[in-house]
Amino acid sequence: MPSKLKTAQLAPLLAALLAIGAHASAQDQVVRIGVSGPLSGANAFAGKDDENGVRLAVEELNTQKIKVGGKPVRFELQSEDDQGDPKAGVNVAQKFVDAGVKFVLGPYNSGVAIPASRVYNDAGILMSTVGTNPKITQARYPTVFRIVASDNQVGGSMAAYAAKELKIKTVGVIDDRTAFGTGIADEFAKQARASGLTVAGREFTTDKASDFATILTSFRAKKVDAIFFGGYAPQGAPMARQMKQLGMANVRLLGGDTLCSPEMAKLGGDAVGGNVMCAQAGAMLDKQAGGPAFKARYKQRFGRDADVYAPFFYDQTMFIAQAMKSANAVDPAAVNRQLRTLTYQGVAGSYAYDANGNLKKTAVTVYTFKGGLLVPLASY
Structure with a gap:
């Protein structure tokens, strides 16, 4: 059998191996x-x-x-x-x-x-x-x-779908006063009017709110066909529940990509179904x-x-x-x-950017909910 390497002989070998490893790293x-x-x-x-x-x-x-x-x-x-x-x-x-x-x-x-x-x-x-x-x-x-996609594209697509496919005539608009909520609500309202919809009013809430009864009651009195909410799912879901409680089950709740979240169905339960529609950037995954x-x-x-x-x-x-x-x-x-x-x-999807850092071209897909899951309706 070969004799065992002595510690003194082994030490330089180990040092060399460690050096090689350190060099590679x-x-x-x-x-x-x-x-x-x-x-x-x-x-x-x-x-x-x-x-x-x-x-x-x-x-x-x-x-x-x-x-x-x-x-x-x-x-x-x-x-x-x-x-x-x-x-x-x-x-x-x-x-x-x-x-x-x-x-x-x-x-x-x-x-x-x-x-x-x-x-x-x-x-x-x-x-x-x-x-x-x-x-x-x-x-x-x-x-x-x-x-x-930007608010211009998402909000505009939701407005186009509301007018052409849902045949909505009168809509109320709510935003949560965040940069996102205000931006997308502005774009939706602008495109809604351009598409021939009547915007019955603009109301405001916050991204911490949970009670929307006063706002919803006001829109119920105006007999709106739909409400567009510029905000996030943690507020959108209780809003849907309260719409149901107020007898507004036939009033559509519309929103942007932040409502296209499993969190909407999780928090909203049976109040979130075909009555909720949202527009999300990108083609159908x-x-x-x-x-x-x-x-x-x-x-x-x-x-x-x-x-x-x-x-x-x-x-x-x-x-x-x-x-x-x-x-x-x-x-x-x-x-x-x-x-x-x-x-x-x-x-x-496909990614290519213009001089300002925006996507040159992007699809927007409108979804609804069925059995707690997102179901695509149309792409723009």
């Missing part, structure tokens, strides 16, 4: 992907869903062991709770700046995205948001991307080539169904990785140039 380029969203409060379900979309993409990218500039790239996720609050969102943005994060997915809320976008732009950080308020990209910051497979992978990984925006967060993370490979660099300025040049086919 040092060759990795670490790319930190930040996620800013509400991980606490009423919209925490949405923030976690968005984070999961990015997490799934990061995990899949790391198994691919992609190389950029001849060096392996390792993606790391850093998720922060912006509480859906503008001030907290700016603090999160500064935290990412200090941590050297160069790519941020989020914020979820338009009211957070508007002030945070300036911090990200000044630091050269690429921000990819699902905030739909037109003001986000009207600032023309070169590092900002909106990865879904089940009709997209990679849609069903994405939904299956998501559920297997997280034990729950994907919500509204997870597919878009997943797609944009993958698009950023593709842009890095095309640029042969992980520098955000180089990646930015590729994002504004390339077209990327994701699980939720």
Whole structure:
């Protein structure tokens, strides 16, 4: 038998192996992907869903062991709770700046995205948001991307569907005074009037409210055929329940993408069905080539169904990785140039951006609920 290596002989060998391992690790380029969203409060379900979309993409990218500039790239996720609050969102943005994060997915809320976008732009950080308020990209910051349709498109599509398909004549409009709620309600009201609908009134609430009886009673007296709510599911669901309690079961509750959430059915119960309709950016996920497979992978990984925006967060993370490979660099300025040049086919649709960071073309799908599940009605 060969004699055993003595400790003195073994030590240099171990040191050499460790050096090789350290050298290999040092060759990795670490790319930190930040996620800013509400991980606490009423919209925490949405923030976690968005984070999961990015997490799934990061995990899949790391198994691919992609190389950029001849060096392996390792993606790391850093998720922060912006509480859906503008001030907290700016603090999160500064935290990412200090941590050297160069790519941020989020914020979820338009009211957070508007002030945070300036911090990200000044630091050269690429921000990819699902905030739909037109003001986000009207600032023309070169590092900002909106990865879904804007309020103009979503609100307009819902108004067109209400007029042409539902034959609605009179509608009441409510918004929650957030940047998102106000923006989408404004667009819906404008397009509704252009489509020949009568807007019977505009009422206001907050994104913390739970009692809508006074507003709903006012609209009931005006005999509206539908109510458009610019706001989020945690308010939309109790609004639907209260409409039912007030004998307004035949009045449609319309909304934007934030009402296209399983949370609506979960919180609203049997008050949320064919009476609720919402418009969501993107084509029907089940009709997209990679849609069903994405939904299956998501559920297997997280034990729950994907919500509204997870597919878009997943797609944009993958698009950023593709842009890095095309640029042969992980520098955000180089990646930015590729994002504004390339077209990327994701699980939720096709992505190509104009000079302002808006999608050049995107579908909007109108949904309703059946048995607690979203059912697509039409795409625009």
